[in-house]
Amino acid sequence: MNRRIDPDGTIVILTGAGISRESGLDTFRCKDGIWSKVDLEDVATPEAFVRNPKMVQDFYNARRAQLVDEKPQPNPGHLALAKLEKNWPGRVLIVTQNIDNLHELAGNENIIHMHGELMKVRCNHCKTLLIWEKGLHIDTACPDCHSTGSLRPHIVWFGEIPLQMEDIYEALEDADLFISIGTSGNVYPAAGFVQAVKQIGDCHSVELNLDPSNGATLFDETIYGPASEVVPEFVDTLLSDIKNQT
Numbered sequence: 001m002n003r004r005i006d007p008d009g010t011i012v013i014l015t016g017a018g019i020s021r022e023s024g025l026d027t028f029r030c031k032d033g034i035w036s037k038v039d040l041e042d043v044a045t046p047e048a049f050v051r052n053p054k055m056v057q058d059f060y061n062a063r064r065a066q067l068v069d070e071k072p073q074p075n076p077g078h079l080a081l082a083k084l085e086k087n088w089p090g091r092v093l094i095v096t097q098n099i100d101n102l103h104e105l106a107g108n109e110n111i112i113h114m115h116g117e118l119m120k121v122r123c124n125h126c127k128t129l130l131i132w133e134k135g136l137h138i139d140t141a142c143p144d145c146h147s148t149g150s151l152r153p154h155i156v157w158f159g160e161i162p163l164q165m166e167d168i169y170e171a172l173e174d175a176d177l178f179i180s181i182g183t184s185g186n187v188y189p190a191a192g193f194v195q196a197v198k199q200i201g202d203c204h205s206v207e208l209n210l211d212p213s214n215g216a217t218l219f220d221e222t223i224y225g226p227a228s229e230v231v232p233e234f235v236d237t238l239l240s241d242i243k244n245q246t
């Protein structure tokens with residue numbers, strides 16, 4: 001497989017729930033996944049938040065409490081990406097669909113959370129963005145503007161526009177290597193990134209996943225297995241390739 005990437009090349013990495021699975025966090029669409037237990041229409045849309053804000057807040061409070069109380073740790077898949085960002089001479093950007101904090105805990109710094117972050121909330125009234133580790137309730141007052149009922153999880157719900165899309169497409173334009181890890185390719189625009197890099201051309205695309213995603217056939221290269229195994233192996237080949245080139 002022709003995968004010679006220049007050492008000063010740009011690597012864009014899309015991650016999904018699968019990379020956090022071995023850290024103990026559920027995926028959405030695998031067997032017993034989150035959406036098999038709760039209807040996304042009840043907890044992950046703006047309409048749900050208007051209809052039943054308490055149900056939505058409780059859903060995210062439970063997932064936030066899991067991060068805060070159980071303190072899931074990055075697994076070798078996350079740690080390998082931190083090693084790549086540290087040792088790759090060119091730019092490495094993680095675009096994650098995940099709302100957990102495991103890429104940060106692993107040590108990556110160049111991260112875009114396109115679907116938001118569980119440990120942040122924002123105020124619909126004064127637009128402030130706050131780090132938030134406790135529960136959020138419908139009568140919780142905004143610490144900045146003191147209005148109540150205006151705080152919401154800093155999460156992109158279905159039907160809302162993902163965050164930093166301009167920055168993401170700019171990076172995809174520049175990418176020499178696009179790696180997709182632990183995502184089923186069900187949700188756009190993330191599921192369309194591989195198509196985008198193919199149209200831009202001159203970018204090698206790789207899928208590292210437990211099973212073939214919906215977009216598997218679009219990738220130049222596919223490697224299947226648990227992220228904690230296939231990601232470190234892939235990163236090591238990338239870094240040894242450039243050692244041989246320099």
Ligand code: APR
Nearest residue numbers: 016017018021027028029097182183184187210211226227
């Ligand atoms: N290692 C690698 N991949 C794994 C592992 C693992 N240990 N376990 C599961 N996977 C793969 C599955 O094969 C599947 O393709 O991770 C993927 C998880 O898919 P989804 O549950 O659909 O998660 P994701 O693709 O991240 O969902 C995208 O949908 O509900 C929205 O906003 C939510 O960000 C989420 C988006």
